[in-house]
Amino acid sequence: MSEPKPKPPPPADIPVPKAVVSRLSLYLRELQHLVRDGHQRTSSSQLGRLLGFSDAQVRKDLAYFGHFGHPGIGYRCDDLIKAIRKILGTDRDWPVAMVGTGNLGRALLGYKGFSHQGFRIVAAFDIDPQRIGATIEGVRVFHLDRLVEVAAENKIKLGMIAVPAPAAQAVADRLVAAGIEGIVNFAPVTISLPDNVRHVGVDLAIELEQLSFSVVNRLNNNGSATE
Amino acid sequence: MSEPKPKPPPPADIPVPKAVVSRLSLYLRELQHLVRDGHQRTSSSQLGRLLGFSDAQVRKDLAYFGHFGHPGIGYRCDDLIKAIRKILGTDRDWPVAMVGTGNLGRALLGYKGFSHQGFRIVAAFDIDPQRIGATIEGVRVFHLDRLVEVAAENKIKLGMIAVPAPAAQAVADRLVAAGIEGIVNFAPVTISLPDNVRHVGVDLAIELEQLSFSVVNRLNNNGSATE
Numbered sequence: 204m205s206e207p208k209p210k211p212p213p214p215a216d217i218p219v220p221k222a223v224v225s226r227l228s229l230y231l232r233e234l235q236h237l238v239r240d241g242h243q244r245t246s247s248s249q250l251g252r253l254l255g256f257s258d259a260q261v262r263k264d265l266a267y268f269g270h271f272g273h274p275g276i277g278y279r280c281d282d283l284i285k286a287i288r289k290i291l292g293t294d295r296d297w298p299v300a301m302v303g304t305g306n307l308g309r310a311l312l313g314y315k316g317f318s319h320q321g322f323r324i325v326a327a328f329d330i331d332p333q334r335i336g337a338t339i340e341g342v343r344v345f346h347l348d349r350l351v352e353v354a355a356e357n358k359i360k361l362g363m364i365a366v367p368a369p370a371a372q373a374v375a376d377r378l379v380a381a382g383i384e385g386i387v388n389f390a391p392v393t394i395s396l397p398d399n400v401r402h403v404g405v406d407l408a409i410e411l412e413q414l415s416f417s418v419v420n421r422l423n424n425n426g427s428a429t430e
Numbered sequence: 431m432s433e434p435k436p437k438p439p440p441p442a443d444i445p446v447p448k449a450v451v452s453r454l455s456l457y458l459r460e461l462q463h464l465v466r467d468g469h470q471r472t473s474s475s476q477l478g479r480l481l482g483f484s485d486a487q488v489r490k491d492l493a494y495f496g497h498f499g500h501p502g503i504g505y506r507c508d509d510l511i512k513a514i515r516k517i518l519g520t521d522r523d524w525p526v527a528m529v530g531t532g533n534l535g536r537a538l539l540g541y542k543g544f545s546h547q548g549f550r551i552v553a554a555f556d557i558d559p560q561r562i563g564a565t566i567e568g569v570r571v572f573h574l575d576r577l578v579e580v581a582a583e584n585k586i587k588l589g590m591i592a593v594p595a596p597a598a599q600a601v602a603d604r605l606v607a608a609g610i611e612g613i614v615n616f617a618p619v620t621i622s623l624p625d626n627v628r629h630v631g632v633d634l635a636i637e638l639e640q641l642s643f644s645v646v647n648r649l650n651n652n653g654s655a656t657e
Contacts, residue, residue, distance in 0.1 A: 221640075222449055224640060224643050225636070225640065227639075227643075228633070228635075228636040228639045228640065229636075231639075232620075232633065236620065290643070291639045291640075291642055291643045291646075292639075292642035292643055292645065292646030292647075293639055293642055297638070297642055299638070305537070306533055306534075306536040306537035306540055307537035307540075307541070309533040309537070310532070310533035310534035310536075310537045311634070313533055313534075314534070314618065314634055314635075315595070315618055316618035316633060316634055316635040317634070317635050317638060319618070319635065320635040320638065320639060322635065322638045322642075360645065361638065361641060361642065361645070363638075368542070384645045384648075385641040385642065385644060385645040386641075387637045387638060387641055391541065391542055391543035391546070393459075393463065399648070401641055401644035401645050401648060402641070403637045403640055403641050405634070405637050406455070406459065406543060407538070407541055407543055407544070407632070408455075408541075408543040408544050408546065408547040408549065409452070409455040409456075410614045410630045410632050411524070411526070411544060411547065411549045411588065411590075411614060412454075412455045412458075412518045412519075412520055412547060413448075413451055413452060413455065413518075413630055414588060414612040414613075414614055414628055414629070414630050415518060415519035415520055415524055415549075415588065415612065416451050416454075416517070416518045416519055417612060417628035418519065418587065418588070418611045418612040418628050419518075419519030420519075421611075421626070421628060
């Protein structure tokens, strides 16, 4: 009758707010910086301070996914990095396809930040005959017509779109037909996809807008943004 | 004694959460799409549906900045676009400097999304003699040594950094010395700046991580992300 109740397991079926998932990426980056700088342990207050969040926010975010760290001791950086990568799914290999090898596509092929986090661009696609067969930043460029075949061979599940806006929807449709399950769209246009395909649109102008808000509101000395 | 209390003004001195400011950019994009598609009016429920937020969320976010729209009628798209641009500070002209004209810099110089939102890249900077004096996407490339002079001439207050990671901090310092008040850093490295200079770091790998989370959790059929 008086058996102690077991601790409840992490609530796997409670939807996690997108903002929390975004912050996991930020925690991961800070933890990686801490390790690079020779730190082995950290705390919710240190992580919060580095990112401008409260320590309570850090603990609450992590609590969505289980119990990490130890009261009075904090977190082992390596353990927490491992745990967050598992949550984000970046503890596995993600071969990625890049469609479009113009300036933006080339810039993304050379972007070091992807491979640091476990994303490996294994094939690029274009329709310009001049570009087919080339190797850019170590990645071979195939004709878009070979997408299905190359994606299957390389078990590619994620794709990035860096083509001109008018071509983006057609490319997205072809990625879906090739079995791609997640798409990052860098073309400045909204694309429609079936519900079972996840996608993120990257609108680079949003960063500038957020910045102009900060600058304007610093100048006005009111309405400063907080977390 | 019984005079009706005046409606309180919008709370200009309450800090606005960053997430709210981010969503303003998303509302602005959807409003711009609606206008482009011929719509004149919208509602909090339509805006919410388009973005996957609740109508209450939309109303709550906008309420930080004042009273918009009319009960039962909704919002006039043009009016709300104008109001949001004023809040974000993009109702004015923002001449922007781009430092770095490698692949990423070139891609950003050609990115149509910036000028659509009122950001005009007026000068690019590099240190490679081969690139100085060139015109890329209509933008002249100057030697970085001319930053102070060119920024003053063009009243440049915002800058973008697209140089290799090891050079990013030195470039940021020079932007600050040239009177730049806001910086978007695309180099995959954290930069330190004085408190009076706002900056945003763009980590392109975060989008991929968020995507892998969605794909993994769709596969596991649990922990799906919500707003």
